[in-house]
Amino acid sequence: MNISGNKIIVKKAQKELFDFLSDLKNFEKLMPESIQKFEVEGDSFLFGLKGMPEISLVLKEKIPFSNITLGAASSKLDFQLVADITAIDANSCEAQLNFNGEFNAMMAMMVKKPLTTFMETLTENMEKL
Known part of the structure; x- marks a missing residue:
């Protein structure tokens, strides 16, 4: 299952957005308001959303x-969240989030809508940076 987020323009230099996303603590700023847990440990982070x-x-x-590229820490669910960043000029860049996962048909049906909404929220919050 693949979900591609919208391409957005971020008013930051390409390196600046890359550095922001490289610091995993910053993902908390992109999370939906329904976030209930967010913990960073080394090269990984754990988050929990209501429900x-x-x-x-x-x-x-x-x-x-x-x-x-971020990937699932658990081998039970195999997926990746990929951020692609392209420079536009010295002060702005284009960014797109893509979700790629290997799910059975039943699981894909259950998670597609919440994952799409989640990706939209991350993208909208990144655009506001």
């Missing part, structure tokens, strides 16, 4: 200034 199970993400890959 959903807690999810742990691990920093899997960073390609300087253009890509950050």
